Amino acid sequence: MISTKEALNRIERAVKNEVVLTVELKNSLGCFLSEDIESPIDLPMFDQSAMDGYAIKLEDGNKFKTVGEIQAGDDASTVVLENNQAIKIFTGAMCPDSADLVCRIEDIEEMDNTILVNELPLEGANIRRKGEQIKKGDLALKKGHLVTPATIGFLANLGISKIKVFTSPKVAILSTGNELCPPGSILPIGKIYESNAVMLETALKQIDIEVIGSNKTLDTLQATIDNISELLSQSDILIITGGISVGDYDFVAEALEANDVEQIFHKVSQKPGKPFYFGTKDDKLVFALPGNPAAVMTCCYMYVLPAIQKFKGGGFEGLSSMELVSNSVIEKTNGREQFLKAFALGNEVSILEGQSSAMLHTFAEANAIVYLPAHTQLEKGDKVLTYKIY
Amino acid sequence: MISTKEALNRIERAVKNEVVLTVELKNSLGCFLSEDIESPIDLPMFDQSAMDGYAIKLEDGNKFKTVGEIQAGDDASTVVLENNQAIKIFTGAMCPDSADLVCRIEDIEEMDNTILVNELPLEGANIRRKGEQIKKGDLALKKGHLVTPATIGFLANLGISKIKVFTSPKVAILSTGNELCPPGSILPIGKIYESNAVMLETALKQIDIEVIGSNKTLDTLQATIDNISELLSQSDILIITGGISVGDYDFVAEALEANDVEQIFHKVSQKPGKPFYFGTKDDKLVFALPGNPAAVMTCCYMYVLPAIQKFKGGGFEGLSSMELVSNSVIEKTNGREQFLKAFALGNEVSILEGQSSAMLHTFAEANAIVYLPAHTQLEKGDKVLTYKIY
Numbered sequence: 048m049i050s051t052k053e054a055l056n057r058i059e060r061a062v063k064n065e066v067v068l069t070v071e072l073k074n075s076l077g078c079f080l081s082e083d084i085e086s087p088i089d090l091p092m093f094d095q096s097a098m099d100g101y102a103i104k105l106e107d108g109n110k111f112k113t114v115g116e117i118q119a120g121d122d123a124s125t126v127v128l129e130n131n132q133a134i135k136i137f138t139g140a141m142c143p144d145s146a147d148l149v150c151r152i153e154d155i156e157e158m159d160n161t162i163l164v165n166e167l168p169l170e171g172a173n174i175r176r177k178g179e180q181i182k183k184g185d186l187a188l189k190k191g192h193l194v195t196p197a198t199i200g201f202l203a204n205l206g207i208s209k210i211k212v213f214t215s216p217k218v219a220i221l222s223t224g225n226e227l228c229p230p231g232s233i234l235p236i237g238k239i240y241e242s243n244a245v246m247l248e249t250a251l252k253q254i255d256i257e258v259i260g261s262n263k264t265l266d267t268l269q270a271t272i273d274n275i276s277e278l279l280s281q282s283d284i285l286i287i288t289g290g291i292s293v294g295d296y297d298f299v300a301e302a303l304e305a306n307d308v309e310q311i312f313h314k315v316s317q318k319p320g321k322p323f324y325f326g327t328k329d330d331k332l333v334f335a336l337p338g339n340p341a342a343v344m345t346c347c348y349m350y351v352l353p354a355i356q357k358f359k360g361g362g363f364e365g366l367s368s369m370e371l372v373s374n375s376v377i378e379k380t381n382g383r384e385q386f387l388k389a390f391a392l393g394n395e396v397s398i399l400e401g402q403s404s405a406m407l408h409t410f411a412e413a414n415a416i417v418y419l420p421a422h423t424q425l426e427k428g429d430k431v432l433t434y435k436i437y
Numbered sequence: 438m439i440s441t442k443e444a445l446n447r448i449e450r451a452v453k454n455e456v457v458l459t460v461e462l463k464n465s466l467g468c469f470l471s472e473d474i475e476s477p478i479d480l481p482m483f484d485q486s487a488m489d490g491y492a493i494k495l496e497d498g499n500k501f502k503t504v505g506e507i508q509a510g511d512d513a514s515t516v517v518l519e520n521n522q523a524i525k526i527f528t529g530a531m532c533p534d535s536a537d538l539v540c541r542i543e544d545i546e547e548m549d550n551t552i553l554v555n556e557l558p559l560e561g562a563n564i565r566r567k568g569e570q571i572k573k574g575d576l577a578l579k580k581g582h583l584v585t586p587a588t589i590g591f592l593a594n595l596g597i598s599k600i601k602v603f604t605s606p607k608v609a610i611l612s613t614g615n616e617l618c619p620p621g622s623i624l625p626i627g628k629i630y631e632s633n634a635v636m637l638e639t640a641l642k643q644i645d646i647e648v649i650g651s652n653k654t655l656d657t658l659q660a661t662i663d664n665i666s667e668l669l670s671q672s673d674i675l676i677i678t679g680g681i682s683v684g685d686y687d688f689v690a691e692a693l694e695a696n697d698v699e700q701i702f703h704k705v706s707q708k709p710g711k712p713f714y715f716g717t718k719d720d721k722l723v724f725a726l727p728g729n730p731a732a733v734m735t736c737c738y739m740y741v742l743p744a745i746q747k748f749k750g751g752g753f754e755g756l757s758s759m760e761l762v763s764n765s766v767i768e769k770t771n772g773r774e775q776f777l778k779a780f781a782l783g784n785e786v787s788i789l790e791g792q793s794s795a796m797l798h799t800f801a802e803a804n805a806i807v808y809l810p811a812h813t814q815l816e817k818g819d820k821v822l823t824y825k826i827y
Contacts, residue, residue: 196734203635205620294542
């Protein structure tokens with residue numbers, strides 16, 4: 048069995064996507080830029096007042112003749128201040144070339160046609176210079192930049208309304224198992240309610256990935272082959288749950304082989320999720336996860352999310368992680384690495400009771416996953432690598 | 438001027454929402470439960486095999502007669518094992534009442550009609566007992582619980598397909614300013630590209646809030662009154678940008694008063710965002726933010742997000758925060774508290790160059806906001822409160 052690190056390395060190497068899409072800026076949240084963006088303008092586009100006050104041309108003294116006003120949005124390109132003249136100006140308004148500085152309204156005494164400034168600020172004060180934030184032609188954002196709300200605001204500031212980004216993967220889900228029935232129905236004896244598909248769909252929705260197809264199959268070889276074939280033809284990433292262990296009715300590995308999917312690994316030395324299989328067909332990725340729901344959720348967070356992020360043009364990263372201080376004691380683990388449901392608060396983290404891979408109750412109460420290497424004893428106060436779910 | 442803490446306290450007290458909605462489970466991501474949920478079933482609903490192997494009824498010895506198989510999904514309620522009988526069983530399958538334990542397939546030698554078990558596990562081994570995860574009628578999740586993908590999986594496991602949650606707020610946006618033009622258009626001299634509305638819309642989209650109306654208004658009192666009146670009638674939360682400072686064309690405070698909005702505070706001792714105004718009209722909330730885009734983004738993250746979370750039934754919390762180690766030196770701050778654009782990596786954080794409230798470029802490069810109290814000097818290695826944007 049390979050380690051989690053080796054599993055991650057092999058997945059990372061398999062992820063490839065160079066397909067580029069032009070999108071409306073407002074629809075680009077969470078995408079990654081597929082090319083550098085140069086600024087099409089100087090920002091600000093003109094010398095701009097940073098305050099409500101008066102734009103002043105100095106000569107001598109601190110008394111100035113007032114000659115009108117410039118509102119935000121006004122074209123002040125023809126305004127010329129003479130020596131010892133001042134013009135009322137507002138935040139964001141165009142500042143005349145002839146102005147030496149802007150004095151804040153709070154620091155001024157206004158009289159009829161004149162103002163008195165008790166303490167003159169330095170030359171250039173309260174003027175945002177043309178191109179001060181960025182100059183036309185300068186690099187605004189680099190290829191690979193994650194589009195956040197502030198990115199969208201910044202590009203809108205530059206007048207940009209469409210950008211080029213890498214495409215998101217088309218993801219399909221296949222749930223296997225004779226025992227699965229939809230929630231809301233009456234359950235025949237021996238059956239259970241299906242939860243993996245809706246759980247995966249919503250985990251993907253959180254990162255703005257819409258699932259393009261979600262099938263269920265009974266545990267027969269032919270049905271499994273047919274469902275894999277259908278979903279693989281439509282998707283970039285196929286996630287399968289169940290049917291990947293050693294039982295007589297676990298047909299997923301065989302059905303993947305029949306679909307010419309190349310096995311990259313099968314089984315990882317981890318808990319939960321030991322039977323985890325990963326394969327590829329050309330550039331398509333197949334994650335075949337064990338059917339236990341907590342194992343599905345863990346493998347989705349730890350392996351599928353980083354793969355999707357890399358596919359979209361970002362780094363091979365999923366949940367954000369950091370070292371937190373453990374409030375819990377864990378007896379020495381065996382040879383498998385462990386992902387433990389946990390609750391993080393501030394700089395501390397507590398490992399929750401109920402770590403069985405069948406138990407989603409614990410996962411529903413968790414806001415973090417703690418990683419423990421193999422053969423590790425955890426004491427209170429130890430630092431542990433913690434992945435934040437929310 | 439009030440402190441940021443006082444501003445937060447006053448906003449928290451003003452947020453009220455008791456409206457409840459029944460939603461499909463699959464559409465409930467990010468909502469908060471409006472009532473306790475009791476489990477409608479035992480989970481598992483029956484004794485269940487945790488492994489692929491054999492269910493065994495002990496008598497003596499370690500040799501057992503095999504009598505068929507139970508697949509996952511099969512009704513095994515009529516299966517009765519005699520002493521020293523074993524039945525093949527698969528993970529998730531119903532385990533007969535008469536079975537004493539399940540032995541893993543890996544630990545068994547299979548022969549014609551018999552199996553040999555070299556080392557028998559303890560009684561009850563590898564059987565997940567009926568109701569082991571949760572019993573019918575027990576508390577499954579508490580009122581106020583945040584619905585995550587794992588929550589959805591857990592509730593689906595319980596057969597639940599609809600739940601009751603608190604409603605999300607209807608949010609409207611009003612951008613004020615004669616100088617604003619839409620990105621993608623040709624800019625007349627003196628004008629700038631509008632960025633605040635699309636930035637706020639996408640920041641809200643990230644937390645699954647859809648903006649129900651977004652208006653722009655010129656800087657006249659009547660137009661500002663009319664726009665506020667229209668948007669306030671449709672929304673629970675109104676966010677206004679610009680027009681809240683001391684200039685002659687800042688009509689927002691006056692227009693809010695004309696709309697019977699009660700001022701809760703105006704001006705906070707912070708940088709950026711000093712002119713920030715907050716008011717209420719009955720249970721409706723009005724956030725009037727200064728027009729500088731970095732101030733808008735900061736106030737949205739620090740004040741609007743916690744208010745929305747509380748409205749939805751969660752705690753008054755926005756971005757997640759923690760103490761990180763500073764890589765930067767900041768000279769002693771003045772009397773205002775500061776929110777600084779920063780980049781966090783692991784347990785460390787660097788404060789970025791370019792903190793002007795007009796600069797979105799820095800915000801686009803930031804993944805965190807560092808909070809500094811008033812009159813504070815920051816040295817390398819000091820711990821600082823850091824809010825993670827992503």
